[in-house]
Amino acid sequence: MTDPTGERISEAEHAVMEALWTRSPLSAGEVADAVMQNRGWSLATVKTLLSRLVAKQAVSTQPQGKRFLYAPRIAREAYLGGESRRLVDRLFGGSAAGLFAHLAEAEALSQADLDRIASLLEELRK
């Protein structure tokens, strides 16, 4: 529902989504400003990405005078969930614990991560 068509959002498009999740609605120019700080894109590129996102129904437009204001149509949470699940399914046979175990073994977990996870766990099991 939050992802009507299930169309995939590409890496570059995702950067644009992040801008819109941070603040919206925004005009194309504003999105470009926000995004150009990290990626070095030209305004033209940002406009293309916005069009594609609109086509994918991931972003909605609302006319303001003669311009458009763009806003996300899919929630960040839903996107994160989809991507996370896809990874867990593809690489760890759907087991989130598998992913966790892997991160643990690879020592990819900081002490802060461990503390935070421990407290979340406690929450969940209470």
Added chain:
Amino acid sequence: MTDPTGERISEAEHAVMEALWTRSPLSAGEVADAVMQNRGWSLATVKTLLSRLVAKQAVSTQPQGKRFLYAPRIAREAYLGGESRRLVDRLFGGSAAGLFAHLAEAEALSQADLDRIASLLEELRK
């Protein structure tokens, strides 16, 4: 190190890698047999994917008579690590705990996941 060039492995290519991680070295035909069970690929497709993986230095070849035997050049662990890290970096600002929190909130964690993670945690903090 285990990924000399850092060339990305695509989704389809990954399926071939899984076959080789399961058993190797294998001839192209054997890979095709293994992989065709899940994906419905033709032998031609598998051969293309193998070539691309060889080009990407993700798979090595060793001549056997007139044909090649293919084997993974990058360890599965390294691949999983790379992909997991990429996701965590891109979507959760590098915080594995962020990913965990998300999975937890999305109720994407089964009781088994929780138990397993709890015991892993205990291990780690001991």
Added chain:
DNA sequence: CGTTCATGTTTACAGATGTAGTCGATTACA
């Protein structure tokens, strides 16, 4: 020895992606 089978190599081709330029309409400023 000729024919078929398996294989690696080459070529193909449509769709997705990254990155951007051009153009016509509009708006806002001088």
Added chain:
DNA sequence: TGTAATCGACTACATCTGTAAACATGAACG
């Protein structure tokens, strides 16, 4: 009111991906 700055739409184009056919060649079999 003329002119420059904006903006959306369209076009461009190289690369990557998914999917596969065609071809050449050597091997195995009859």
